[in-house]
Amino acid sequence: EAGVVQSPRYKIIEKKQPVAFWCNPISGHNTLYWYLQNLGQGPELLIRYENEEAVDDSQLPKDRFSAERLKGVDSTLKIQPAELGDSAVYLCASSSRAWGGELFFGEGSRLTVL
């Protein structure tokens, strides 16, 4: 069974440019998460989806970040415009149960903003 798939793995852009990350969760997993991970830190939640509904986006910087999960399967996270401080790893994760359950991560998308 395929795990959580993310692309691109690496992205280098100049500040003020837009960037988008894509995630395909494990088949059948209704809950999808986007996390931000800085070097030497644990993952920090950006947004959580239950099917196609964003149920927790309180930590998403909505002035420049947006996300969507059309049809409740794959998801896209966008940053526009990117800032130097956005350089980090963006992790996608999915879970099979609405409450609790094992959380599985993708390999992450590493963003460098120059």
Place this chain on the structure above:
Amino acid sequence: QKEVEQDPGPLSVPEGAIVSLNCTYSNSAFQYFMWYRQYSRKGPELLMYTYSSGNKEDGRFTAQVDKSSKYISLFIRDSQPSDSATYLCAMETGNQFYFGTGTSLTVIP
């Protein structure tokens, strides 16, 4: 105070040693407890997943949860160089996951 506290290390041990990794937490609502292993430039990989207080063993790994003390541990027996990675503890309540900062472990051959 952070929800989850984890000593960042780094921790360096000789091959074959027993490794103890620990996390403390403050939120008594946490119900599920997990340990993840993260290799450099990779995503976190789920190692252990427990619900109740007590011990859970899987091969060389043992996860221990003490809800009364709000303390969880991961023990690695007969550590191998391939165990060199960052270990993240994580806790869940209401479908919200909280992570420690990770402990960097190096097992020296």
